[in-house]
Amino acid sequence: MTTPTAAHTPRAAVANPVASRGRSLARAVLAQTRTELKLTLRRGESLLITIIVPVVLLAFFASLRFVPAGAGAPITYLLPGILALAIMSTGMVSLGIATAYERYYGVLKRLGSSPLPRGGLLLAKGLSVLGIEIVQTLLLVALAIFGYGWRPAGSFWAALLVIVLGSAAFAGLGMLMAGALRAEATLAGANGLFLIFLMLGGGILPIDHLPGFLQATASVLPAAALTTALRAAMTPGGAVPLGALALLAGWAVIFLGAAATTFKWE
Amino acid sequence: MRAIRHARYPVKAVSESRTRMSVNPIPSAASTAPQASGPAATIDAIVVDRLTKTYGDHVAVNALSFSVPPGQVFALLGPNGAGKTTTVEILEGYRAADSGVVRVLGLDPRRDGAALKPRIGVMLQQDGLYPGLQAREVLDLYAHFFDDPEDPGALIERVGLSDAARTRCRQLSGGQKRRLALAVALVGKPTLLFLDEPTTGMDPQARRATWEIIRGVKARGTTVLLTTHFMDEAERLADRVAIIDNGALIALDTPAALTRIESGNAVRFTATPGLDTAALAALPSAANAWEDQPGRYVIETQTPPALLAELTTWLRDQGAELSELRVGHASLEDVFLRLTGKEMRE
Numbered sequence: 001m002t003t004p005t006a007a008h009t010p011r012a013a014v015a016n017p018v019a020s021r022g023r024s025l026a027r028a029v030l031a032q033t034r035t036e037l038k039l040t041l042r043r044g045e046s047l048l049i050t051i052i053v054p055v056v057l058l059a060f061f062a063s064l065r066f067v068p069a070g071a072g073a074p075i076t077y078l079l080p081g082i083l084a085l086a087i088m089s090t091g092m093v094s095l096g097i098a099t100a101y102e103r104y105y106g107v108l109k110r111l112g113s114s115p116l117p118r119g120g121l122l123l124a125k126g127l128s129v130l131g132i133e134i135v136q137t138l139l140l141v142a143l144a145i146f147g148y149g150w151r152p153a154g155s156f157w158a159a160l161l162v163i164v165l166g167s168a169a170f171a172g173l174g175m176l177m178a179g180a181l182r183a184e185a186t187l188a189g190a191n192g193l194f195l196i197f198l199m200l201g202g203g204i205l206p207i208d209h210l211p212g213f214l215q216a217t218a219s220v221l222p223a224a225a226l227t228t229a230l231r232a233a234m235t236p237g238g239a240v241p242l243g244a245l246a247l248l249a250g251w252a253v254i255f256l257g258a259a260a261t262t263f264k265w266e
Numbered sequence: 267m268r269a270i271r272h273a274r275y276p277v278k279a280v281s282e283s284r285t286r287m288s289v290n291p292i293p294s295a296a297s298t299a300p301q302a303s304g305p306a307a308t309i310d311a312i313v314v315d316r317l318t319k320t321y322g323d324h325v326a327v328n329a330l331s332f333s334v335p336p337g338q339v340f341a342l343l344g345p346n347g348a349g350k351t352t353t354v355e356i357l358e359g360y361r362a363a364d365s366g367v368v369r370v371l372g373l374d375p376r377r378d379g380a381a382l383k384p385r386i387g388v389m390l391q392q393d394g395l396y397p398g399l400q401a402r403e404v405l406d407l408y409a410h411f412f413d414d415p416e417d418p419g420a421l422i423e424r425v426g427l428s429d430a431a432r433t434r435c436r437q438l439s440g441g442q443k444r445r446l447a448l449a450v451a452l453v454g455k456p457t458l459l460f461l462d463e464p465t466t467g468m469d470p471q472a473r474r475a476t477w478e479i480i481r482g483v484k485a486r487g488t489t490v491l492l493t494t495h496f497m498d499e500a501e502r503l504a505d506r507v508a509i510i511d512n513g514a515l516i517a518l519d520t521p522a523a524l525t526r527i528e529s530g531n532a533v534r535f536t537a538t539p540g541l542d543t544a545a546l547a548a549l550p551s552a553a554n555a556w557e558d559q560p561g562r563y564v565i566e567t568q569t570p571p572a573l574l575a576e577l578t579t580w581l582r583d584q585g586a587e588l589s590e591l592r593v594g595h596a597s598l599e600d601v602f603l604r605l606t607g608k609e610m611r612e
Contacts, residue, residue, distance in 0.1 A: 110394025
């Protein structure tokens with residue numbers, strides 16, 4: 001307003017427009033990421049599902065000395081499964097429900113006419129998911145080491161790859177629901193799916209213990225793909241089964257693609 | 267109270283021919299200082315040319331044309347469902363036009379959104395605030411999206427929310443949320459400000475305060491496009507008013523000029539519906555008479571005092587009810603009623 005000439009010739013007024021635009025974008029994405037994290041920490045229900053539920057599940061089943069036939073030490077079997085559930089709770093449940101309500105309250109629409117681009121908003125949401133997952137992983141791994149004598153095994157990089165792919169798939173599923181369903185439907189759907197994935201995903205109860213007709217279905221679900229791949233990456237030897245990895249990548253592409261094409265911002 | 271205060275803006279030749287001619291998408295020569303360069307040299311901040319938008323069978327906007335010179339406050343006035351919000355949201359880049367051309371600061375809002383968004387401020391009908399953030403946190407967040415933002419602390423004081431700065435948005439009242447949404451629209455020091463029903467839900471005191479803020483924004487040279495269904499708001503704030511109904515433009519002028527058309531020496535009254543308007547027109551001092559709406563009458567006269575004596579006598583003789591009687595200058599409300607045959611608010 002005070003510099004009308006510059007205001008009307010933005011390209012000419014800036015010495016290095018590309019660098020300047022990059023700085024502006026980085027500042028905006030950083031502020032948005034901080035906001036996403038702040039809001040997650042303020043939502044009691046988000047903390048319950050992302051932090052408390054995985055920690056309690058791990059402590060409960062590890063203390064029961066629940067060992068499926070053929071598996072090694074309980075904690076070696078349980079930790080990858082609970083980490084997989086933690087990823088689902090962050091990407092699908094917490095992100096999905098929060099985004100659905102942001103859409104309902106018109107927050108996403110309002111952000112749409114701000115200089116923060118859609119891609120910047122999605123990047124901020126992705127970064128905040130990774131931030132929560134780092135906290136979850138540190139907590140669960142610390143509990144496993146100090147509570148149940150877990151020793152790191154397998155391949156760190158393979159596990160990281162699986163975690164990133166799994167995060168993409170379940171964040172995609174959360175965003176798919178958030179962008180297409182009513183907020184209440186996303187709330188119910190995300191929690192319902194979490195329960196189904198808890199039972200059928202192989203995180204706690206091995207898939208081959210399920211009745212035959214469920215096994216085939218369960219083994220192609222994204223939850224089973226994530227659990228199987230992560231467990232393989234975290235066992236000595238650390239060979240990732242390419243089948244599970246490909247299945248997980250396929251789900252990630254499907255969910256993110258469907259979310260990108262169906263997402264309604266208002 | 268009357269629209270005289272806006273008369274410093276010269277009455278432009280009424281809309282159609284002017285807007286058609288002013289479609290000029292060259293962005294670089296634009297200036298926000300009409301005083302300095304004169305109207306002939308400026309590029310309009312907003313150009314809408316034969317804009318049409320349909321939803322299924324419903325024509326939301328119908329061949330609408332208008333333009334807004336830099337620095338003006340322009341009001342889109344119309345009842346709910348008139349197409350105001352659809353028009354504004356096309357200008358903000360939320361929706362694509364079915365046909366017609368829109369230019370905002372010389373840019374195409376759909377194609378050039380990234381270049382346009384740093385230069386506009388937007389206040390939607392839905393506030394769009396994070397319920398879990400404090401008022402100040404929302405403003406701080408949006409401030410980070412701009413290279414040279416307003417100071418959030420000063421701005422929150424300007425909109426009268428200092429005491430609520432640390433209150434979470436879900437606990438703010440409707441009017442407080444509206445004021446915060448206004449602050450969010452202002453935080454990027456916009457060249458052009460879109461305000462969709464800015465004072466809906468505010469108490470009278472907050473409305474007046476908001477009007478003062480909008481006047482202040484205008485005084486700095488910002489162009490404002492305002493939608494409202496409050497007549498007094500348009501009359502007090504706007505340099506020019508476009509009245510739209512069913513998506514089409516039905517009048518466009520300064521508030522003073524719009525009401526002048528309707529004024530002259532008219533006597534308006536509300537009485538029993540269905541009175542004989544021919545008999546009213548035949549009163550000795552009446553020039554013309556009609557029933558605007560059932561029970562609402564207008565009589566044109568050169569001699570209001572004489573007409574009033576004749577009218578009240580006539581009404582008494584008819585045994586008619588008389589509930590309202592007014593002489594003189596019309597309000598925008600009268601203009602609207604006359605042009606659309608509708609009440610503004612149900």
